[in-house]
Amino acid sequence: MKYQSQQVAKLYFLGALLIFSLQIVFGLAGATLYIAPTSIPVDLLPFSVIRMIHTNALIVWLLMGFFGCTYFLLPEETENELYSPFLAKLQFWVFLIAAVVAVGGYLTGHYDGRSYLEQPMFIKVGIVIVALMFLFNCTMTALRGRKTVITNILLMGLWGIAIFFLFAFYLPANVVIDKMFWWWVVHLWVEGVWELVMAAILAFLLIKLTGIDREIVEKWLYVIIGMALFTGILGTGHHYYWIGTPGYWQWIGSIFGGLEPLPFFLIVLFSFTMVRKGGRDHPNRAALLWSLGCSVMAFLGAGVWGFMHTLSWVNYYTHGTQLTAAHGHLAFYGAYAMINLAMFTYAMPLLLGRPPYSQSLNIWSFWILTSGVIVMTLALTGAGIMQTYLERGLGEEYMDVQQQITAFYWVRLGGGVMVTLGLVLYLFALLVPGRAPATSRLGLSSMS
Amino acid sequence: MMVERLTKAAARNIFYGGTIFFFIIFVALVADSFHQARVIEVSNPISHSVAHGKRVWERHACFDCHTLYGEGARFAPEIGRVWLKYGGQTDPAGARDALKAWFQAQPTGVDNRHQMPQFNLSDRDLNDLIDFLRWTSAVDTQNWPPHPAE
Incomplete structure (x- = not known):
């Protein structure tokens, strides 16, 4: 680690992992309610509150991870210390406290808004303040340091996240308009600006792990993010099919939504090409596995599972079924959870001043976590196909169908248990000191 | 390449x-x-009660179980056309009463059925929420869902 101020990233990584754990606990609770709906008293903890904590925790830990990744890579990319490490630490605590207050509020019935945006108004304002502290700090750091394409794309993505979040404050009484602009936050985040953040972090990791020439990486980056936004912006149309908007969106959404797998395919090509060309044998093999795994799983989750139901004449039947949940789980995990877990795996040993020990434990956690999410995704896909056939095809009632597809929900819970086990192993590998392999202590200084 | x-x-x-x-x-x-x-x-005018009904829907996070036009959570039925399912088009007063009775009967506690909480909505909130559901049922959603409530 070259710069002292990179240390603030540690705080963010630990906070992210804590909230990730919270997300998994509430995920297990929600999955259980699908199998045994009366197992948790509804007046104590209804499904709605479980779901909002599960989804909000997901978004908060991913954002917290992105903040940490940015604070870690920015000094190395710009070749100078962060503008204000103090502000970065303050920002962390404001964000964490806002998250804790929000969860406490949810548990006691204080929520308001729309899906993923249930935060009470003062929490939403708090999020904007956190974003402003963050963007100010990073932009100032970038302005006075070396300018790189990675920094540029990363900051563009992060500014985009903050700008599109502002639509969370727009709550028109007309549901059609409300839904249109809700997607300006949700879709333009995960199928837009978040892809910029992911690509930039992945590029940083590949440079560090494979020793590949920066020039090559930068050109690829522009092609990838160009593809992401050219398809992703008008791809928003695949959410405008059945919400009361005009019929032309069925053409636009099908064409551009149908092309959305392309940037993810390019990311797979990119990462494997870089590893082949780079040829550096980095001692942190687990970090490289997470990086490559991220590109593959993002392609499967966001690309393939998205394509499955993006065409309007397919979506007419699959819309509003568990197929959406299947896609959501694999895409969020593959693209955004894994890029964070890759960076944590790479950076934590450096931040803690330890060699990258517990490699095999970390690699085990990779396979168990990833398999768990795949099992969950396949189960939800099965449930979604059954729902499509029975509800949309035959016109059966929602609850009658639910009782016929319980087997899929059992498998989904099984996947969730695997994910839990994988997460415990991951935390163990990352945080508990292990025995250093005999050779790596010497290699420590050349690793960063 | x-x-x-x-x-x-x-x-x-x-x-x-x-x-x-x-x-x-x-x-x-x-x-x-x-x-x-x-x-x-x-x-399909948005009256004060429709607008307020939408706020009731938001304040109780109904979308975290139900879908509206297919969006939201998938723990409970789609409600975009629930007004028509209750016969709102032919007997609005009957549909309103039936929906109110449904809200007030929750949770059912029936084993193996997904449970909806008792929100203890005031009569005004109930009426406005139902006005909101009536409003949503009249929006042209390009014939989605394939099997609308008969």
């Missing part, structure tokens, strides 16, 4: 130019859709 022939500056310019181009098209189409969504309000 393609990436090798392209210079970095060209890739960058294509990215900026293309993004601006597609964003402008997107904004223009959204502006048109926005205008058409406002036209809905002429034949």
Whole structure:
């Protein structure tokens, strides 16, 4: 680690992992309610509150991870210390406290808004303040340091996240308009600006792990993010099919939504090409596995599972079924959870001043976590196909169908248990000191 | 391959130019859709009670179990056409009473059925929420869902 101020990233990584754990606990609770709906008293903890904590925790830990990744890579990319490490630490605590207050509020019935945006108004304002502290700090750091394409794309993505979040404050009484602009936050985040953040972090990791020439990486980056936004912006149309908007969106959404797998395919090509060309044998093999795994799983989750139901004449039947949940789980995990877990795996040993020990434990956690999410995704896909056939095809009632597809929900819970086990192993590998392999202590200084 | 022939500056310019181009098209189409969504309000006006009913829907996070036009959680039935399912088109007073009775009967506690909480809504909140559900049932959703409530 070259710069002292990179240390603030540690705080963010630990906070992210804590909230990730919270997300998994509430995920297990929600999955259980699908199998045994009366197992948790509804007046104590209804499904709605479980779901909002599960989804909000997901978004908060991913954002917290992105903040940490940015604070870690920015000094190395710009070749100078962060503008204000103090502000970065303050920002962390404001964000964490806002998250804790929000969860406490949810548990006691204080929520308001729309899906993923249930935060009470003062929490939403708090999020904007956190974003402003963050963007100010990073932009100032970038302005006075070396300018790189990675920094540029990363900051563009992060500014985009903050700008599109502002639509969370727009709550028109007309549901059609409300839904249109809700997607300006949700879709333009995960199928837009978040892809910029992911690509930039992945590029940083590949440079560090494979020793590949920066020039090559930068050109690829522009092609990838160009593809992401050219398809992703008008791809928003695949959410405008059945919400009361005009019929032309069925053409636009099908064409551009149908092309959305392309940037993810390019990311797979990119990462494997870089590893082949780079040829550096980095001692942190687990970090490289997470990086490559991220590109593959993002392609499967966001690309393939998205394509499955993006065409309007397919979506007419699959819309509003568990197929959406299947896609959501694999895409969020593959693209955004894994890029964070890759960076944590790479950076934590450096931040803690330890060699990258517990490699095999970390690699085990990779396979168990990833398999768990795949099992969950396949189960939800099965449930979604059954729902499509029975509800949309035959016109059966929602609850009658639910009782016929319980087997899929059992498998989904099984996947969730695997994910839990994988997460415990991951935390163990990352945080508990292990025995250093005999050779790596010497290699420590050349690793960063 | 393609990436090798392209210079970095060209890739960058294509990215900026293309993004601006597609964003402008997107904004223009959204502006048109926005205008058409406002036209809905002429034949299907948003009264105070409809607007307040939407706030009741939001304040109780109904979307975290139900879907509306297929969006939301999938723990409970789609409610975009629930007003029609209760016969609101032919017998509005009967549908209103039936929906109110449904809200007040929750949770059922029946084993193996998904449970809806008792929200203890005031009579005004109930009426406004039902007005909101009536409003949503009249929006043209391009014939979605395939099997609307009969």
